[in-house]
Amino acid sequence: MATPQSAYQEMLKGLWRDNPVFVQVLGMCPMLAVTNSAVNAIAMGLATFFVLVGSSFLVSSMKSLIPKPVRISVYVIIIATFVTVVDYTLLALFPVVHKELGAFIPLIVANCMILGRQEAFASKHTVKYAVMDAVGMAGGFLVALFALGAVREILGEGKLFGFSLFGDHFEPWVIMILPPGGFITLGLLLLLFNWVGERKKSFLAQVAAAERSRA
Amino acid sequence: MDDLLWIFISSLLINNFVLAYFLGLCPFLGVSNRLETSFRLGLATTFVLLITALCAWFLNTYVLIHAPYLRLISFIVVIASTVQFIEMAIKKLSPALFKSLGIFLPLITTNCAILGLAIFATNRGYGLWEGLTFALGAGAGFTLAMVLMAGIRQESEINNVPALVRGTAFNLIIAGILSMAFMGFAGLFSST
Numbered sequence: 001m002a003t004p005q006s007a008y009q010e011m012l013k014g015l016w017r018d019n020p021v022f023v024q025v026l027g028m029c030p031m032l033a034v035t036n037s038a039v040n041a042i043a044m045g046l047a048t049f050f051v052l053v054g055s056s057f058l059v060s061s062m063k064s065l066i067p068k069p070v071r072i073s074v075y076v077i078i079i080a081t082f083v084t085v086v087d088y089t090l091l092a093l094f095p096v097v098h099k100e101l102g103a104f105i106p107l108i109v110a111n112c113m114i115l116g117r118q119e120a121f122a123s124k125h126t127v128k129y130a131v132m133d134a135v136g137m138a139g140g141f142l143v144a145l146f147a148l149g150a151v152r153e154i155l156g157e158g159k160l161f162g163f164s165l166f167g168d169h170f171e172p173w174v175i176m177i178l179p180p181g182g183f184i185t186l187g188l189l190l191l192l193f194n195w196v197g198e199r200k201k202s203f204l205a206q207v208a209a210a211e212r213s214r215a
Numbered sequence: 216m217d218d219l220l221w222i223f224i225s226s227l228l229i230n231n232f233v234l235a236y237f238l239g240l241c242p243f244l245g246v247s248n249r250l251e252t253s254f255r256l257g258l259a260t261t262f263v264l265l266i267t268a269l270c271a272w273f274l275n276t277y278v279l280i281h282a283p284y285l286r287l288i289s290f291i292v293v294i295a296s297t298v299q300f301i302e303m304a305i306k307k308l309s310p311a312l313f314k315s316l317g318i319f320l321p322l323i324t325t326n327c328a329i330l331g332l333a334i335f336a337t338n339r340g341y342g343l344w345e346g347l348t349f350a351l352g353a354g355a356g357f358t359l360a361m362v363l364m365a366g367i368r369q370e371s372e373i374n375n376v377p378a379l380v381r382g383t384a385f386n387l388i389i390a391g392i393l394s395m396a397f398m399g400f401a402g403l404f405s406s407t
Contacts, residue, residue, distance in 0.1 A: 025244075025383050028237070028240045028241070028244075029237050029238055029239070029240050029241075029327040029331075030327075032237040032240070033236065033237040073292075073295070076291055076295075077288060077291070077292070080287045080288045080291055081288065083287060084284060084286075084287050084288065087287070088284065102338075103331065103334045103335055103338060106286075106287050106330070106334050107238075107327050107330060107331055107334070109287060109291065109330060110326065110327035110329075110330045110331075111327075112241060175395070178398065179234060179235050179236075179237065179394045179398070180391045180392070180394040180395040180398065181391070182237065182391075183387050183388065183390040183391030183394055184387070184388055184391035184392075186387050187383075187384045187385070187386075187387030187388035187390075187391060188384070188388070190383055190384035190387065191379070191380060191384040194379055194382075194384060195379060198379060
């Protein structure tokens with residue numbers, strides 16, 4: 001078995017290197033639809049967090065009981081159960097948030113990132129690693145949702161978490177909180193991510209070249 | 216009759232599933248690189264959407280009044296298995312049709328557009344005919360968006376796009392511009 005150090009690494013990889021949104025481009029339907037404000041984005045991120053961690057835990061602890069040919073259906077039913085729990089919990093405790101997110105809470109089921117983690121990771125690893133991986137992936141998803149929601153709210157309304165940032169003479173870019181703004185902001189964020197990755201690669205190549213010439 | 220027409224136009228253009236509700240983005244960004252494939256995928260999706268509307272109506276009317284908390288699970292299970300059965304039937308009855316549309320069916324079944332349609336139709340309290348019209352409009356809207364996207368992507372391949380921009384980022388920005396164009400349709404029914 002691997003050392004505890006690598007369990008920690010399983011968690012970290014979801015935040016940056018294998019970020020589910022920016023690198024793997026998964027789970028976009030819920031992601032674009034609810035990120036017109038930072039609060040909604042965080043609520044969606046936390047709901048997804050609960051569903052992903054819960055179902056990874058359950059799938060990896062039941063993995064020897066699930067028959068291989070019907071495993072996908074079993075995963076989907078497990079995920080749908082957790083989503084139903086989230087749906088009713090939000091309705092009872094935070095009806096305002098539930099109303100804002102609307103039909104997109106049930107649609108967490110169709111988030112391919114969650115099913116992907118069950119098939120690719122939770123069904124093959126022990127409970128501890130599966131949960132760490134789920135925490136990392138869901139954390140990365142939350143970060144991405146927050147980044148998108150914050151950018152859209154700041155530009156689209158001039159506010160963050162409902163507090164005005166720029167004063168009265170700021171003209172909000174209404175397009176940013178409408179659907180096109182979601183597509184364009186995510187496109188630009190992906191572009192930024194590609195650019196940073198590209199820069200890092202060329203920097204490492206330069207370092208390697210310099211070391212080679214010195215040796 | 217006016218109601219049905221309004222539902223159709225609204226789901227086709229104004230509230231386009233892909234460009235206004237962000238439903239079905241995975242195939243929209245993943246499979247939209249060839250015009251012909253996108254069109255066939257659009258047809259297959261429309262077909263599944265119609266079946267979904269039928270299933271959702273049946274479940275809502277006969278089953279879920281007694282157990283509303285089973286809504287999500289029963290939608291998924293019933294829709295997925297119905298599509299599976301129909302896929303088998305098509306394979307048996309018309310191998311040609313299966314070859315052109317059937318390969319997409321498993322890919323579509325757990326798509327968020329399908330589940331989204333079932334949930335929206337339920338939340339808005341649509342009856343059978345309204346649900347079917349909604350499905351037809353949503354499917355046509357999805358096909359329209361797919362075909363437009365594929366056309367633009369095919370065209371962009373022969374143009375000089377910087378390597379860094381190519382890929383998903385580029386497609387998302389195109390989708391944003393398309394979505395902006397579709398917002399213009401919101402004026403169609405300004406009086407209602």
